[in-house]
Amino acid sequence: MTSSIKLKAQTHWSLNPSLIINTPARMKKTVAFSLVFLSPLVAAQDLTDGQVDVVSARLAESALQSWEIGTHLQTILELNATTYSVLNTKVSLPPPSTVPSNEQSALAPFFQLTKQVVSNRTTANNNTAGAQPFLPDGSAADPASIGVGVLIANLTGQDAGQVNYAGAATDQLDYLLNxxxxxxxxxxxxxxxxxxxxxDFVYMVPPFLAYYGVTTKNRTLVAESYNQIKLYRQYLRDNTTGMWRHVLMGTSGNDPGFWSTGNGWAAAGMLRVITTIRQSEFANTFTNEQTDLANWVQEIHTATYPHLDATNVFTNYADQPSTATGNFYDAASTALLAGTVYRAAILLKQHASVPHAEKSRKTLFSTNGTAPDNNSGSFTGYAHFDSNGWLMPVVNPHSYGVQGTQSPEGQAFVVQLHAAHRDWAAAGSPGENGALSSVHVGPTALLLGVLTSLAVIAL
Structure with missing residues (x-):
């Protein structure tokens, strides 16, 4: 890994959290802590509906940067609006133009987000005309993560005659390509x-290109989504370890380390592109590309999971010990990668990493007390969530070599993991037998729970 830490570009325009979703008032903020609970405790379980609501509320109130908004949108689809999720194997593309009645409520905050982004883009981009991102950003890729949401808003006729979703998507595409x-x-x-x-790019741009191509019958764009992943893999994948390096090229901010979240971003983005192609009219003409993408997802799982230690939580840089400079245990990347394993088990029939994902999920979602009832949103007794439902410990999402306290993307990864496991169970839990023989939550793991320091300030 590198000692040079580059902050992710901050978007100068941000959303008003009160317009995103109806959530409770911002809860007390916990700061200045380094809390590293590293093991499963007593009761391994799924999150309750109430807990998912709490985690989702923290996500909704905190996701203000471009890639956080895009990840939030995708998370809404995976959890409660699966008719519009490309990871749903029962749907075909393009999606229905009329929103099903049972998903209208779930999609209300989704469409609020897309409307606010598109309605504000002209002002945010200083009245730029033509090619432009959805939001101004030092990253060329991160704003494109909002693109699938904008396309769905257009396809379902949201704000007809008032908000030009199609034009905004076209301008974003033009900006990327030209x-x-x-x-x-x-x-x-x-x-x-x-x-x-x-x-990170693989999660932000190729899914947008593929979805744009499929919904506009543009085979060239679908091909370009695959081509960009292929090129990025050629540059970033390390042939010795099989993992992807985080940041290469450029004059500053290089990070050649094997960032766990970056490997998760790449796997998750490829899964979305595979399923976008598979469920479209182009499925039979991109068979080799789908095979490649499936193999590349498996490469990441095969390469990263041997580095998962007895805590069942990845370190920030998967191949480095937690004591290395810029390294620490990171529950966010752990949740992201585990979610991609469940999706790969369902979609690609890849089961080898399921035992590892099960260990990680049970560790993250365990409590040392009695499991709460399904309506409870309490996280009392949880090692990997604070009392307000924030996942911990996590990497600072704005400075990837620094441990943080609250991560919007980490909240999204928790919900995505919950949804992926739910869908995996509904599909018959493929790979479960191997997982059951490999998972053990016992006293040794309990002793690994370490509270290194705690200073809580209630604001």
Whole structure:
């Protein structure tokens, strides 16, 4: 890993949290802590509906940066609006133009978000006309993560005649394809100011390109979604370890380490592209590409999970011990990667990593007390959530070599993991037998729970 830490670009425009979703008032904020509970405790369980609501509320009130908004949108689809989730194997693309009555409530905050982004983009981008991102950002890729949401708003006729979703999506696409710098062989830069490649890109851009292509019958765009992943893999995948490096190229901020979240971003993005293609009219003409993408997802799982230690929680850089500079245990990447394993088990029939995902899930979702009832939103007794429902410990989402306290993307990864496990169980728990023989939650793991320091300030 590198000692040079580059902050993620901050968006100068942000959402008003009160307009995002009806949530309780912002709860007390817990700061200045380093809390590392590293093991499963007594009761391994699923999160209750009440707990998922609490985690989702923290996500809704905190997801203000471009990639956080895009990840929030995707999380809503995976949890409660699965008719519009490409990870739902029972739907085909394009999706229905009329929102089913049983998903209208779930999609209300989704459409609030897309409307606010598109309605404010002209002002946010200083009255720019033509090619432009949904939001101004130092990252060329992160705003594109909002693109699938904007396309769904357009396809379902939201705010007809009032908000130009189609035009906004076209401008974002034009910006990516014709304004953002590229490598000599065509890889679109993750950054605006110079060519620099980040593993995060695979979650932000290719799913948008694929979805745009499928919903507009543009085979070239579908092909480009695959091509961008192929190029990024050629640059970022390490042939020795099989893992993806985080940031390469550019004049500063390189991070050649095997960032756990970055590997999770790449796997999750590829899964979305695979299923977008598979459920479209182009499925039979991209069979080789789908095979490649499936193999590349498996590569990441095969390469990263051997580094999961007895705590069942990944370190920030998967191959480095928690004591290394810039390293610590990170529940956010652990949740993200585990969610992709369940999805791969359902979608790709890849089961080898299911035992590891089960260990991680049970560790993250365990309590040392009595399991709460399904309506309870309490996290009392949970090692990996504070009393307000924030996942911990987590990497600072704005400075990837620093431990943080509250991570919007970490909250999204928790909900995505919950939804992926739910769908995996509904599909018959493929790979379960192997997992059951491998998972053990016992006293040794209990002793690994370490409280290193705690200073709570209630604001």
């Amino acid at each position: 304004v953002v710098p590229r490598t000599s062989d065509g890889a679109i830069s993750h950054r605006v100011s110079e060519v620099q490649l980040w593993s």
